[in-house]
Amino acid sequence: MTMCDITVPAPDGAASLARIGAVLGEAGVSLEGGGMWAEVAHYLVAEGDAAVRALESAGIRDVELRPTxxxxxxxxxxxxxxxxxxxxxxxxxxxxxxxxxxxxxxxxxxxxxxxxxxxxx
Structure with a gap:
């Protein structure tokens, strides 16, 4: 299993992370590590493409996916x-x-x- 980093804008701090977590949870994407710094969240996921699709479908833009x-x-x-x-x-x-x-x-x-x-x- 290849693990990926998703980088997601989180300009509203806890509110952004609540939304990101809810969207990914609903999509069945597990967060295996990560955190947030300077209004940007980084999370380790096994299902990178599914994470990006779910976030973008929820209107969350500028999501980046990178190998780790x-x-x-x-x-x-x-x-x-x-x-x-x-x-x-x-x-x-x-x-x-x-x-x-x-x-x-x-x-x-x-x-x-x-x-x-x-x-x-």
């Missing part, structure tokens, strides 16, 4: 995130977003998923 790179993170090891990010930066990979999923892994939304996977292998 999901990596384990030793959260109890100081500097683990820094080492991952250094490898991406050294490989010239542009990070667009990062958050955690429900399995405590890092979800990376990047401009070049293949290059990111190679850098982190």
């Amino acid at each position: 790179v999901i990596v384990p993170l030793d959260a109890d090891v100081p500097g683990a995130l820094g080492r991952i990010m250094t490898r991406l930066a050294d490989a010239g990979v542009r990070l667009l977003a990062q958050y955690s999923d429900h399995d405590n892994r890092k979800v990376l939304v990047v401009d070049d998923p293949d290059a990111a996977r190679a850098a982190l292998a």
Whole structure:
């Protein structure tokens, strides 16, 4: 199963997230991780196309769908995130977003998923 990041405008904060959650819930799309920052929500979904269709059918525009790179993170090891990010930066990979999923892994939304996977292998 390929997990995707959906990026959704959320200009009204909690009200936007309530609507997004209701629309996706009604469509049977499960949110596997994510959050909201600066009026933009990012969510990890297995059913990316279904999520986009449901949101757009509900009148929610400017939804973006991107592949993700999901990596384990030793959260109890100081500097683990820094080492991952250094490898991406050294490989010239542009990070667009990062958050955690429900399995405590890092979800990376990047401009070049293949290059990111190679850098982190």
